[in-house]
Amino acid sequence: MLSDQQIEAYRRDGYLVIPRLIQGEQLAELRALTDRIVGEARGVAANDELYDLEPSHSAALPRVRRLKPAIFRRYAFFHALARDPAITTLLSSLLGPAIRLHGGKLNMKSAGYGSPVEWHQDWAFYPHTNDDVLATGIYLDDCDVDNGPLMVVPGSHRGPTWDHHADGRFCGALDPAACPLDLATAVPLTGPAGSMTIHHVRLVHGSALNRSNRQRRLLLHEYAAADAWPLMGVADFGEFNDRMVLGEPTIEPRVVPAPVRMPLPAADHQGSIYENQRGAGRRFFETYAEARH
Ligand SMILES: O=C(O)CCC(=O)C(=O)O
Numbered sequence: 001m002l003s004d005q006q007i008e009a010y011r012r013d014g015y016l017v018i019p020r021l022i023q024g025e026q027l028a029e030l031r032a033l034t035d036r037i038v039g040e041a042r043g044v045a046a047n048d049e050l051y052d053l054e055p056s057h058s059a060a061l062p063r064v065r066r067l068k069p070a071i072f073r074r075y076a077f078f079h080a081l082a083r084d085p086a087i088t089t090l091l092s093s094l095l096g097p098a099i100r101l102h103g104g105k106l107n108m109k110s111a112g113y114g115s116p117v118e119w120h121q122d123w124a125f126y127p128h129t130n131d132d133v134l135a136t137g138i139y140l141d142d143c144d145v146d147n148g149p150l151m152v153v154p155g156s157h158r159g160p161t162w163d164h165h166a167d168g169r170f171c172g173a174l175d176p177a178a179c180p181l182d183l184a185t186a187v188p189l190t191g192p193a194g195s196m197t198i199h200h201v202r203l204v205h206g207s208a209l210n211r212s213n214r215q216r217r218l219l220l221h222e223y224a225a226a227d228a229w230p231l232m233g234v235a236d237f238g239e240f241n242d243r244m245v246l247g248e249p250t251i252e253p254r255v256v257p258a259p260v261r262m263p264l265p266a267a268d269h270q271g272s273i274y275e276n277q278r279g280a281g282r283r284f285f286e287t288y289a290e291a292r293h
Contacts, residue, residue: 002093010094014157014203015189021086022138022194031140031193033077034106034217038064050074052272054115065115066272067106082221087136087196088246091223094198095132098226098247100240102126102133105272106140106219109148114210116148116285118173118277119183121156122222123202124164125172125273126232127260129253131157132225133201140217142192148210149188150197150218153181157200161259170263172276174204176284183284202258208285229253231260 002016010016022030041051041062052066071078081087082101091099103126108114122135143149162174162181176183181204189197199205201222210216224230227250234240241249269275 002090007093010198010200013154014200015152015154015187016198017189017191018090018196018198019191020194021090021196022081026081027140027194029077030081030138030219033075034067034140037067037071037075038062038108047272047275052275054110054113056113063110063113064108065110066108068272069103069105071106072101072104078219081138081219083245087221091134091136091198092246094134095223095225096247098250099245100224100226100228100249101243101245102222102224102230104219104221106217109207109210109216109218111147111210111213111215114148114216116209117207117273118280118284119153119176119181119204119206120164120173120273120277121161121202121204122199123161123258124170124174124261125263126201126222126230127161127258127262128201128224128228128230130225130228130256131201131258132228132254133223135199135201135220135222137189137197137199138219138221139191139193139195139197140219141215143195143216143218144190145188147212147214147216148207149190149216150199150205150207151186151188152199153183153186153204156181156204157202159202161202161261162204163261164263165261166280169265170267170276171280172263172267172273173280175280206285225254226250227252227254231262 054063267276
């Protein structure tokens with residue numbers, strides 16, 4: 001369980017880092033399996049159900065940007081890790097006794113060219129009936145300020161839900177020039193391999209291009225309290241309930257007055273946050289990376 005101090009910090013700042021949560025054989029298997037799946041991208045020509053590819057990817061020189069949610073269906077290891085009691089027990093301190101997995105993915109951020117993720121709130125992608133929703137991120141590699149750590153704006157989860165649209169369509173990124181957010185207060189979430197970050201669904205976050213010579217892989221899991229129902233609807237009720245990772249499901253959503261904007265009309269570039277953000281025309285992290293190097 002989390003301590004009272006950790007719970008208080010999460011409520012105030014919107015994030016936590018749990019150092020070295022995943023260790024030993026479990027971490028070794030996570031890294032080895034990821035290497036194997038990425039190796040199998042050789043020969044893949046275009047984005048598909050499993051792979052989101054860097055713009056510079058070619059079948060001969062595979063460059064994977066993200067492993068998509070299909071990893072949880074295809075690989076028992078990833079399916080089990082998202083449900084590991086070491087994680088769900090911690091999260092019950094924040095989300096209560098009944099928790100559903102909303103989704104997840106593994107972002108690669110490879111050495112030298114790993115793509116940035118522009119500032120955004122996950123809530124803009126998947127608003128729910130209440131905001132007891134968060135994402136965890138497990139670092140597969142040691143992560144410091146140079147290899148593209150997740151960056152968060154403390155306390156921003158208690159503020160507005162910012163506009164994530166451009167030219168009248170959802171684009172998955174907010175416009176820092178149009179939001180009175182002090183990005184100078186952003187904090188990098190760093191830690192040794194196996195550390196786990198936790199961020200609130202409304203927290204503003206992003207990450208820079210990885211120009212270091214070390215990769216930074218981050219396994220993201222999104223979790224919701226069972227009574228937080230997605231406003232975009234439930235396509236398959238059986239599958240929805242199969243994603244319960246702790247406690248019992250409910251058909252009685254809890255509704256709270258959190259500020260919401262719907263991710264509609266849908267992005268021009270569907271597929272992943274990287275694809276969505278192509279429509280943003282905002283490239284905060286390009287100049288950020290230039291300034292740091
Ligand atoms: O990989 C990262 O650094 C950030 C990822 C993220 O925020 C997302 O995919 O929603």
